[in-house]
Amino acid sequence: MKNINICIAGLGTVGSNVILSLNENNDYIKSKTNLSFNILGVSAKNKFKKRICDIKNFTWCENPLDLLNIKDCNILIELIGEEKGLSFDLVKQALEKKIHVVTANKALLAMNGSELFKIAEHNNVLLLYEAAVAGGIPIIKSIKNSIYLDKINKISGILNGTTNFILTEMEKFNLDFQEVLKRAQSKGYAEADPTNDIEGIDSAHKLTLLSTLCFGSEINFKNNKFSGIGNIHIEDIHNAKKLGCRIKLISESQIIEGKIINVTEPRLIKIENPLANVDGVINAINVETKHLQSLFYAGEGAGGKATASAIISDLFEISNNSKSLSLGYKISELISFQSFDLMEKISPYYLRIVSKDLTGVLSKITSFLNESGISIETILQIPENQNNNNSIPIIIVTHDTKKSSLMIALEKIEKQEFILEKIVLINMDKNY
Amino acid sequence: MKNINICIAGLGTVGSNVILSLNENNDYIKSKTNLSFNILGVSAKNKFKKRICDIKNFTWCENPLDLLNIKDCNILIELIGEEKGLSFDLVKQALEKKIHVVTANKALLAMNGSELFKIAEHNNVLLLYEAAVAGGIPIIKSIKNSIYLDKINKISGILNGTTNFILTEMEKFNLDFQEVLKRAQSKGYAEADPTNDIEGIDSAHKLTLLSTLCFGSEINFKNNKFSGIGNIHIEDIHNAKKLGCRIKLISESQIIEGKIINVTEPRLIKIENPLANVDGVINAINVETKHLQSLFYAGEGAGGKATASAIISDLFEISNNSKSLSLGYKISELISFQSFDLMEKISPYYLRIVSKDLTGVLSKITSFLNESGISIETILQIPENQNNNNSIPIIIVTHDTKKSSLMIALEKIEKQEFILEKIVLINMDKNY
Numbered sequence: 001m002k003n004i005n006i007c008i009a010g011l012g013t014v015g016s017n018v019i020l021s022l023n024e025n026n027d028y029i030k031s032k033t034n035l036s037f038n039i040l041g042v043s044a045k046n047k048f049k050k051r052i053c054d055i056k057n058f059t060w061c062e063n064p065l066d067l068l069n070i071k072d073c074n075i076l077i078e079l080i081g082e083e084k085g086l087s088f089d090l091v092k093q094a095l096e097k098k099i100h101v102v103t104a105n106k107a108l109l110a111m112n113g114s115e116l117f118k119i120a121e122h123n124n125v126l127l128l129y130e131a132a133v134a135g136g137i138p139i140i141k142s143i144k145n146s147i148y149l150d151k152i153n154k155i156s157g158i159l160n161g162t163t164n165f166i167l168t169e170m171e172k173f174n175l176d177f178q179e180v181l182k183r184a185q186s187k188g189y190a191e192a193d194p195t196n197d198i199e200g201i202d203s204a205h206k207l208t209l210l211s212t213l214c215f216g217s218e219i220n221f222k223n224n225k226f227s228g229i230g231n232i233h234i235e236d237i238h239n240a241k242k243l244g245c246r247i248k249l250i251s252e253s254q255i256i257e258g259k260i261i262n263v264t265e266p267r268l269i270k271i272e273n274p275l276a277n278v279d280g281v282i283n284a285i286n287v288e289t290k291h292l293q294s295l296f297y298a299g300e301g302a303g304g305k306a307t308a309s310a311i312i313s314d315l316f317e318i319s320n321n322s323k324s325l326s327l328g329y330k331i332s333e334l335i336s337f338q339s340f341d342l343m344e345k346i347s348p349y350y351l352r353i354v355s356k357d358l359t360g361v362l363s364k365i366t367s368f369l370n371e372s373g374i375s376i377e378t379i380l381q382i383p384e385n386q387n388n389n390n391s392i393p394i395i396i397v398t399h400d401t402k403k404s405s406l407m408i409a410l411e412k413i414e415k416q417e418f419i420l421e422k423i424v425l426i427n428m429d430k431n432y
Numbered sequence: 433m434k435n436i437n438i439c440i441a442g443l444g445t446v447g448s449n450v451i452l453s454l455n456e457n458n459d460y461i462k463s464k465t466n467l468s469f470n471i472l473g474v475s476a477k478n479k480f481k482k483r484i485c486d487i488k489n490f491t492w493c494e495n496p497l498d499l500l501n502i503k504d505c506n507i508l509i510e511l512i513g514e515e516k517g518l519s520f521d522l523v524k525q526a527l528e529k530k531i532h533v534v535t536a537n538k539a540l541l542a543m544n545g546s547e548l549f550k551i552a553e554h555n556n557v558l559l560l561y562e563a564a565v566a567g568g569i570p571i572i573k574s575i576k577n578s579i580y581l582d583k584i585n586k587i588s589g590i591l592n593g594t595t596n597f598i599l600t601e602m603e604k605f606n607l608d609f610q611e612v613l614k615r616a617q618s619k620g621y622a623e624a625d626p627t628n629d630i631e632g633i634d635s636a637h638k639l640t641l642l643s644t645l646c647f648g649s650e651i652n653f654k655n656n657k658f659s660g661i662g663n664i665h666i667e668d669i670h671n672a673k674k675l676g677c678r679i680k681l682i683s684e685s686q687i688i689e690g691k692i693i694n695v696t697e698p699r700l701i702k703i704e705n706p707l708a709n710v711d712g713v714i715n716a717i718n719v720e721t722k723h724l725q726s727l728f729y730a731g732e733g734a735g736g737k738a739t740a741s742a743i744i745s746d747l748f749e750i751s752n753n754s755k756s757l758s759l760g761y762k763i764s765e766l767i768s769f770q771s772f773d774l775m776e777k778i779s780p781y782y783l784r785i786v787s788k789d790l791t792g793v794l795s796k797i798t799s800f801l802n803e804s805g806i807s808i809e810t811i812l813q814i815p816e817n818q819n820n821n822n823s824i825p826i827i828i829v830t831h832d833t834k835k836s837s838l839m840i841a842l843e844k845i846e847k848q849e850f851i852l853e854k855i856v857l858i859n860m861d862k863n864y
Contacts (some may be wrong), residue, residue, distance in 0.1 A: 021723065029581050032648075032761070130578070136724045138578030145577055146562070146570030146745045149461050216464075274730060277709060291453065291741035292568045298706060298728040309723035313578045320755050329464070
């Protein structure tokens with residue numbers, strides 16, 4: 001029997017579930033492996049908070065840094081969740097002491113991970129993070145173990161449960177963004193300050209790690225372009241439906257012309273695409289490789305149990321496989337890709353143009369688009385119930401077009417006196 | 433650089449794609465790992481068949497058993513595909529010579545794998561088979577690496593592309609089974625003798641391996657109950673749609689009351705269940721564990737490239753991870769489960785009863801069901817277009833019921849003189 005000694009910093013839902021799971025599954029794990037996971041020490045803000053697990057048998061440290069002084073600690077689980085600060089100091093010192101680290105902290109790794117992964121490699125220990133991306137979906141290990149020698153062309157997915165929950169509820173109950181956000185906050189699906197989720201920052205953190213794993217890109221959050229769902233109007237969700245689509249916040253990473261493009265943005269996705277049918281807080285990922293047209297995963301992106309499952313899989317990797325590389329690449333082999341200019345990206349686009357209800361408007365709009373070489377795939381029938389007597393919404397789906405050309409045309413159109421609102425522009429999935 | 437020497441027996445689509453892929457990705461693999469995969473020898477029925485890959489640099493063996501005499505062969509890839517015979521002899525002799533084996537041959541492993549895995553373990557070599565189950569979906573490695581220390585409650589999926597293609601086309605083009613089968617055969621999606629696919633045998637082979645991985649069950653094909661799609665009528669597909677369902681050939685393994693239940697059967701699946709939306713030759717798998725409510729995979733279940741990708745992932749596992757267990761369990765720890773009696777299974781059922789169009793028929797049928805304690809969830813509105821003037825189809829969905837009780841009631845009903853055809857009984861998914 002091989003003893004693996006663990007310390008845990010942070011005992012919220014996830015930390016408590018890790019303890020509960022290791023206790024409950026102790027015999028199962030021993031019967032299946034030659035491993036015995038022993039929790040030595042724990043640390044959290046409040047020792048006396050009511051928890052689902054019992055912590056009295058573990059050494060309590062007021063200061064999480066003191067966990068690292070506990071004798072024979074093999075693995076530290078970091079669940080404090082700060083982007084730098086204490087989380088960074090703790091992980092750094094653990095790695096310097098040649099203690100393996102498992103974390104669910106995507107912000108820490110995406111923003112400040114480079115230095116940490118270097119220390120880990122230098123000290124021949126692992127810094128693992130299956131729980132940091134898409135919760136219970138084992139995407140990190142799939143990339144590192146299963147499609148590792150295949151060439152990945154593209155990875156895209158729904159990496160944030162909060163925003164997917166909001167989009168799903170907007171459609172289901174025909175509600176505006178702000179109303180649903182309040183509901184999500186009251187249910188605990190959105191935080192009091194929801195900025196990180198709503199604006200796509202959390203998704204971009206996760207995509208940063210995926211792009212490193214898939215393409216060997218240096219960890220560089222600046223490679224990300226992200227926009228959130230705050231501007232998605234219930235009207236656009238209805239229009240998407242009429243076009244056979246749903247709007248999802250999609251994170252996508254690929255290499256185009258030798259440059260990296262990491263983008264998180266709302267998109268119209270065809271209903272036939274499995275990503276379009278992922279509802280509520282579920283996460284999903286689609287990978288396209290040289291050998292696989294599509295490899296699709298869906299599962300719980302958050303929650304105590306699912307996240308604990310991912311953390312325990314990392315404990316297993318550390319205990320079992322000394323040849324594993326934390327990022328799938330040696331640090332020295334990571335590539336400093338240039339960022340692909342999103343303005344150069346070619347894709348179809350959805351436009352919602354609110355105009356005065358005058359004759360000749362549509363022909364003027366289409367001629368501006370035509371002048372910029374943009375051809376139109378669909379003009380959605382103008383609804384019978386107009387916003388008010390003087391305005392009409394015009395919904396246009398373009399064929400593949402370069403965003404820069406489109407922006408020139410839109411600027412011209414917006415200057416016309418019959419245009420009443422800023423034009424709404426939403427990306428359509430390339431496979432539309 | 434670590435040299436890994438490979439021999440390949442069988443050069444059909446899959447074998448040729450493995451060679452092509454290793455050649456094309458050679459530099460990529462070397463740059464990412466310290467591995468160099470070298471193909472030493474190959475064997476196939478016809479040396480001179482036109483192939484997508486060049487084989488002139490490899491030692492040619494007329495007899496695949498001669499591959500094992502090639503010096504320094506580390507891994508044999510078996511792609512002959514026989515259930516016993518030459519495939520068995522070759523794999524056995526390879527393992528006896530302490531050569532690792534990678535195979536896509538589910539029939540071989542499900543029917544005759546026990547002996548082979550024993551030899552592999554005894555000789556401390558691996559016998560891997562990622563390609564044997566669900567092609568490009570990395571389900572074997574996910575179970576062995578990612579959810580290995582979680583307790584699996586249930587695994588279910590669509591494991592056969594041919595039958596899923598047929599069911600999809602029946603619905604899409606409103607055609608009967610036999611017609612679509614012919615189309616599938618002409619497109620190469622179904623074999624000249626389609627028995628193994630159509631009757632669920634191929635799915636049951638794959639499920640046998642999954643049930644061992646998930647529950648530590650001894651490899652025992654006899655644990656499987658399987659029925660195919662040959663009796664699925666286009667009418668039932670239409671009725672399923674009216675019930676908000678689609679019919680899929682589902683393979684499912686779980687432990688109930690300490691007994692194993694491995695079943696492959698057509699089922700009505702609610703459209704909200706991702707398995708219901710898997711179309712064409714795609715395979716899909718859903719896993720439920722103690723920690724994960726649902727972990728869903730979908731991808732290509734066959735085809736040269738997808739299968740080659742799975743095979744290469746096995747080459748990587750062998751080259752990289754000496755601690756891996758072929759089945760995830762030591763052979764001595766595998767459990768000889770009793771089979772759960774399907775008659776004891778509780779689930780809702782779909783019935784199509786063709787009766788004479790007489791008053792009082794429905795009340796007689798429902799009272800027979802009632803006598804056996806079976807309650808009815810839905811009676812589908814009898815369609816306006818009747819089969820002919822004298823017969824009506826009555827569609828009934830039951831609540832959860834024990835199959836044995838249902839069979840007693842159906843036997844009584846079938847004896848009634850107003851019943852015109854054998855009653856069609858299709859399982860509904862438990863989550864219906």
